[in-house]
Amino acid sequence: MxxxxxxxxxxxxxxxxxxxxxxxxxxxxxxxxxxxxxxxxxxxxxxxxxxxxxxxxxxxxxxxGRPALEARLETDTALQDLAREQPASRRTVPLKEEMLVARNIKQQAASVIYNAIESVRKGEPLEVEKAYKLISKMEKSITRNRDALVLLTRIRQRDEYTLMHSISVAAYVLNFCNFYKIPHKRTMSLAIGAMFHDIGKTLVPIEILNKPGKLTDDEFEEMKRHSRYSSQILKTAKGLPAEAYDMGLHHHERYDGTGYPDGLKGDEIKSGSQLVAIADVYDAITSDRCYRNAMGRLEGLRKIYEWSEYHFNKDLTHKFIRGIGVYPIGTCVKLESGRIGVVIGSTENMIQPVVRIFFDEKRNVKMPLHDIDLSLTEDQVTGYEDPESWDVKKLNLFEDVAVDLLAGSPG
Ligand SMILES: [Fe+2]
Ligand SMILES: [Fe+2]
Known part of the structure; x- marks a missing residue:
């Protein structure tokens, strides 16, 4: 057990x-x-x-010691309670429609970040004007549909990790700011700090960065230096708020004081750095890396919830989870009516997603695939289902969405 x-x-x-x-x-x-x-x-x-x-x-x-299954059930209940506390409504356009815009943004983002990396390599100051323009576009896209950009950044080649990670962490931070209506100016500095939090990795030797095995102590020390490098690079940019380079410097600090480089504890860590720490870990554990495969987005939420007990600001982590929504696309759920399905989109209400139904447990029969928008029915989600036990991958539930996603992935 x-x-x-x-x-x-x-x-x-x-x-x-x-x-x-x-x-x-x-x-x-x-x-x-x-x-x-x-x-x-x-x-x-x-x-x-x-x-x-x-x-x-x-x-x-x-x-x-507690059976893991019991601990997980408790986390799942807590996650759903969190979402019910504030099921804020928001404007949304269909995923497919926003996907077209998001695909352009993703291409533009790649070029902004490549250019930034190039100028850092040449020892030039960081140019942020284009990054600001890009972030404004990302912000608008997320306001229209919070899933499109995040889904696109999840389609990445393994060697693209650092590039897509930067865009994705910025997207999570923007999503947070949008959900909690953070003023525009602050949103911009949080997002730029998020986008360049790991820019210091440009100065870490590539063999260390992409090493598939365990790092030696010296290599690990060099790897850890990337946060100092990030803040140094961010300081070269004109007109950046101090909060942005603090996010580069302190995104690996942990609330219980076990992080680096300064071993800061609790609210000694500034709120922007606390936020980017959560977004950074959430993206890292839900993405494929050179040395391991990703966990699902729901499992990622469970983990950051669990770790918020010690390692992150608990309240901020709960807020972050609420902003993402506890039914990310791809989550397998059971409805009150006994129907089982997979979340394929969000609506204006965070706890009423669009669900693609494939089974009716009450009648114990397979259902022809059909979508239910829970914001338009009386039915509601009562719990999570294990996607593996339903062999969800085989059901090809995402054919239409996947076509869009793959078309948007870089060659
Ligand atoms: Fe980092
Ligand atoms: Fe990172």
Whole structure:
């Protein structure tokens, strides 16, 4: 059985199934291991890890600890409660329509970021005028349909990670600002800080950046320096607010003080840096990297919710989750009527998505695929379903959306 336990409960012979360390987005590489001695405890503690998942079928059990399934159900209930607290309505145009605009924005974003990287390599100051123009366009797109741009940035080649990650983190920050009606000027500085939070990686040697295996201590120290490099580069740009370069400098700080470079704690970390930290980790864990495959968007929400207990500002994380919506596209859900389907779009109400139905559990029959806009019916989502147990991938639910997505992906 998989159990969630605190690291104090670990002892030799226990098999760690998941080190649960994705909140530390620069060091996600460790997988599974048997605890050999208590030195491991010290290492985990030094990395800021508080809770891990163990497998009692592959190693010793511990006294307390909760079945992982139970912990997950509790998280799922909490997520849905969060969304119900503020199901704000917003204007929306159909996904397909906005996808066309978003595709152009994505191309433009790629060129803005490539140019920025080029000028950094040449030692020139960072040019942000075009980036500001781009961010205005992104902001408008997200106001019309919050899914289009984020979905497009998820289609990325593995070597495009840093490029698409910059756009995607900026898109999440813009989505947050839009949802909470943050004033335009502040929105702009948060988004520009988000877009260039990792620009310092340009100065980290490529062999370290793309190394598929575990980094040596020296390599890891160099990797960690990227946040200082980012703030130095951001400072070369004319007229940027201090908040933007603080986001470069402090996006790896963690609320419990276990982050870097300055080991800041709680509200010593400025709010913009707290926000970009959440968006950064959410994008990192839900994207394919050179060394591992992505988890789904719902699983990503569960994780940042779980980690907000220690590693992020809890209240801000809850707000971030609300802004994304707890039914991201692709989530498998059950409705009150007993129908099962997959979320294929959002409506003006965050807890009433459009669901493509494929099964009726009450009658135990497959249904011909059809879409229900929950904002127009009495039916509602009652819980999540495991997409694997329904073999959702085989159902080809996304043929029409996927065609658009693939057409928008770079060659
Ligand atoms: Fe970073
Ligand atoms: Fe990042």
């Amino acid at each position: 998989i159990k969630k336990v605190s690291i104090e409960q670990l002892r030799p012979g226990v098999f760690v199934h998941d080190f649960n360390c994705g909140f530390n987005s620069s060091n996600l590489i460790i997988n599974q291991a048997v605890i050999r001695d208590m030195k491991m405890y010290e290492i985990l503690q030094s990395w800021g890890i508080k809770e891990v998942y163990i497998d009692t079928d592959r190693g010793l059990d511990v006294d307390d």
